[in-house]
Amino acid sequence: MKYKSVFEIIGPVMIGPSSSHTAGAARIGKMARELFGREPKWANISFYGSFAKTYKGHGTDVALIGGLMDFETDDERIINAFEHAKKKKIKIRIREEEAVTDHPNTARILIGDDNGEMELVGISIGGGKIEIIELNGFELKLTGHHPAILVVHDDRFGAIAAVSNILASHKINIGHMDVSRKDIGQMALMTIEVDQNVEEVVLKELKQLPEVTQVTRIAN
Structure with missing residues (x-):
């Protein structure tokens, strides 16, 4: 993996203990919202591998939910993301999956509202960097680093x-x-x-x- 600067090696400014499990999760959630084009009314989130084993301690769940609400990685509201989602009447379901995936930090997100739904798979590859590798059944590689x-x-x-x-x-x-x-x-x-x-x-x-x-x- 190539980095452009020492700051990318250190990691992003963020809320939480882990660039991979917290900042990366927030960016996966934010990318999901951007691809969906609006704030969803519900979200079914499945965690795999290391995400599934440690998401509560590392704040992966609140970070991803914060991303769905368009919070940045350093937004202090991430800490109380569940409460903010409840106020907005966004229904959240989280599952710990046992299936083995190609990458240990994997999340599958199904989001929707009255006008439609969208499913994607995202991975957190380190230093807060992510890739979206599946969208509505299509394989792809979307990093969010470029327009x-x-x-x-x-x-x-x-x-x-x-x-x-x-x-x-x-x-x-x-x-x-x-x-x-x-x-x-x-x-x-x-x-x-x-x-x-x-x-x-x-x-x-x-x-x-x-x-x-x-x-x-x-x-x-």
């Missing part, structure tokens, strides 16, 4: 080129791209990390492509 767009589209010829051409026309450079599909010819997901935040006019053009069904922006 990104997620494009749900029909798996057909020319879809990737059409999206790339629009980004190129606006002089947006692609730093990293992953494409995941559930099966040949069905729905697919592009995860595109870029060098600058994507403006609304670009999102509008992408949404107008006939093969595109959804576009989500992750700002930085």
Whole structure:
């Protein structure tokens, strides 16, 4: 794993005893909220591996819930996240899972409200850094370190080129791209990390492509 500075090795400014189990969990929750696009009304959280064994002592549960409410890693409200969620009438369920996962610090989050739901899997990889590795059944790798767009589209010829051409026309450079599909010819997901935040006019053009069904922006 590469770090850009000594401050990333030391870890982030945070509430809690562990950058992996606390700050990382808060960032997974915050990323889930950002991908969902709004504050959820309920959340079912499953912890695996080390998360499942130590989440109470390390504050993993309150950190993740705080992230769902858009709290930063150093926000003191994280300590009382359950109470804040109760005041907002957000229903929380937490499960300790015994299944073995590829990474010890793994959380599966299912969130929703009256207008829909979303499921993702996030891992905390150390120093407060995270990766989202699954979203609604699609495999992906989303770190949150860079601006990104997620494009749900029909798996057909020319879809990737059409999206790339629009980004190129606006002089947006692609730093990293992953494409995941559930099966040949069905729905697919592009995860595109870029060098600058994507403006609304670009999102509008992408949404107008006939093969595109959804576009989500992750700002930085």
